[in-house]
Amino acid sequence: MTPDDFKLGMRRLAAGVSLITTTNRGVRHGLVATAVNSVTADPPTLLVCINKNASAHDHVAEAGLLCVNVLSDEHEAVAGRFSSALNREQRFDHDEWRAIATGAPALVNCLVSFDCEVRQQVHYGSHSIFLAEIVGLEVWCEAISPLLYLDGKYRYLGEPQSSLLYATA
Amino acid sequence: MTPDDFKLGMRRLAAGVSLITTTNRGVRHGLVATAVNSVTADPPTLLVCINKNASAHDHVAEAGLLCVNVLSDEHEAVAGRFSSALNREQRFDHDEWRAIATGAPALVNCLVSFDCEVRQQVHYGSHSIFLAEIVGLEVWCEAISPLLYLDGKYRYLGEPQSSLLYATA
Numbered sequence: 141m142t143p144d145d146f147k148l149g150m151r152r153l154a155a156g157v158s159l160i161t162t163t164n165r166g167v168r169h170g171l172v173a174t175a176v177n178s179v180t181a182d183p184p185t186l187l188v189c190i191n192k193n194a195s196a197h198d199h200v201a202e203a204g205l206l207c208v209n210v211l212s213d214e215h216e217a218v219a220g221r222f223s224s225a226l227n228r229e230q231r232f233d234h235d236e237w238r239a240i241a242t243g244a245p246a247l248v249n250c251l252v253s254f255d256c257e258v259r260q261q262v263h264y265g266s267h268s269i270f271l272a273e274i275v276g277l278e279v280w281c282e283a284i285s286p287l288l289y290l291d292g293k294y295r296y297l298g299e300p301q302s303s304l305l306y307a308t309a
Numbered sequence: 310m311t312p313d314d315f316k317l318g319m320r321r322l323a324a325g326v327s328l329i330t331t332t333n334r335g336v337r338h339g340l341v342a343t344a345v346n347s348v349t350a351d352p353p354t355l356l357v358c359i360n361k362n363a364s365a366h367d368h369v370a371e372a373g374l375l376c377v378n379v380l381s382d383e384h385e386a387v388a389g390r391f392s393s394a395l396n397r398e399q400r401f402d403h404d405e406w407r408a409i410a411t412g413a414p415a416l417v418n419c420l421v422s423f424d425c426e427v428r429q430q431v432h433y434g435s436h437s438i439f440l441a442e443i444v445g446l447e448v449w450c451e452a453i454s455p456l457l458y459l460d461g462k463y464r465y466l467g468e469p470q471s472s473l474l475y476a477t478a
Contacts, residue, residue: 141443146353149446152420153345153379154455154466156323175346176322179358180434184315187438189348189356210322251321262431264440265349269356271433274310277318284460286323291453297323298467 154290159209159222160188161237161245164199168232168245171196172222174289176208184274186254189267195228197268204258206272207244210251211287213296218247219287241276251286253278323459328378328391329357330406330414333368337401337414340365341391343458345377353443355423358436364397366437373427375441376413379420380456382465387416388456410445420455422447 155174162169175189186208190197200206211219221231237245246253256272288295324343331338344358355377359366369375380388390400406414415422425441457464 141353141446143350143353145446146347146350146443149421149423149443149448150347150355152448152453152455153327153347154323154325154457155346156459158322175348177324177344177346177356177358178315178319178322179344179438180436181312181315182434184310184312185433186319187346187356187358189346252318254318260433262438262440264354264429265351267349269348269431269438271431274315274318277310277314279318279321284321286321286459288323288457288466290325290455290466295466297457297459297464 151291154288154295157211157219157287157289157294159211159215159218159247159250160190160196160200161207161209161247162196162200162203162205163243163245164203169196169199170222170231170245172219179271185259186256186272186274188270188272190270191267193266200258200270201261201268205242205244206256206258206270207240207242207246208254208256209247210253212249212251212281213285213287215250215287216294219294240278246278249280251279251281251284320460323457323464326380326388326456326458326463328380328384328387328416328419329359329365329369330376330378330416331365331369331372331374332412332414333372338365338368339391339400339414341388348440354428355425355441355443357439357441359439360436362435369427369439370430370437374411374413375425375427375439376409376411376415377423377425378416379422381418381420381450382454382456384419384456385463388463409447415447418449420450420453
């Protein structure tokens with residue numbers, strides 16, 4: 141098992157795409173993550189794995205709060221902005237944000253925002269696993285059309301398969 | 310934040326579907342999970358969240374090994390068999406399995422099987438988070454067509470969007 145084997149295999153695990161945000165000492169930070177999971181409903185808790193080299197990692201750890209914004213298929217440009225090191229200061233200028241409970245910026249019009257307080261940080265090699273209790277939630281969008289990540293690319297869900305698109309007698 | 314709020318929000322987080330298997334004292338066990346994530350490439354490690362009430366939980370903990378089999382869109386019936394308490398003894402009779410490294414059953418023809426040794430078990434309320442080092446891997450299927458779970462239902466990826474299906478001048 142080499143790191144390349146690992147990456148080859150992991151490209152085959154599909155995931156929703158989330159934007160993780162935090163506010164530390166009055167400054168907003170963010171990163172795109174696919175390693176987000178439900179852990180337990182009581183108390184409502186999720187986990188996020190973040191690379192220790194990510195610029196936002198230490199801010200999440202220091203502030204002890206984060207907001208998980210689950211992206212819709214209309215948010216590929218948002219994901220692009222937060223995946224690039226360019227214009228880091230201007231990342232938050234393009235979209236609408238509001239605070240829910242912790243003060244971390246929640247993205248208006250994403251599928252759901254989970255506003256969280258970090259309860260435990262598990263250090264594991266290159267990454268931290270943040271166990272975070274959800275203290276506020278906003279749900280947007282009637283239709284649930286997620287942005288997905290698979291095989292190194294963003295993907296979309298197909299339309300529910302009704303199939304017949306055109307027929308001629 | 311109630312458990313119902315939590316569930317409502319989590320229905321909006323899409324995920325790939327995996328079949329987690331183990332072998333304990335010569336008996337095979339399995340369960341379907343969506344809470345599977347990459348943790349770190351060095352050493353290659355993933356995590357799996359498993360409800361402590363799941364019949365396979367204690368077997369994974371006791372044996373200290375598990376195999377994550379990432380399901381394709383042809384595996385909805387397999388997922389169904391392992392999600393039901395019916396015919397638990399016969400669950401492994403319908404498909405082809407083989408051992409990779411640990412002896413846990415790997416599903417032939419899934420997207421990828423990660424065969425793992427558990428390195429750490431984090432207890433968190435109703436669930437355990439198993440941090441597992443990948444010691445063997447098998448990759449199947451040229452096309453990567455995952456089984457997805459969203460909003461309480463299995464879903465499939467759409468065809469890559471080439472879009473124009475029919476036009477009349």
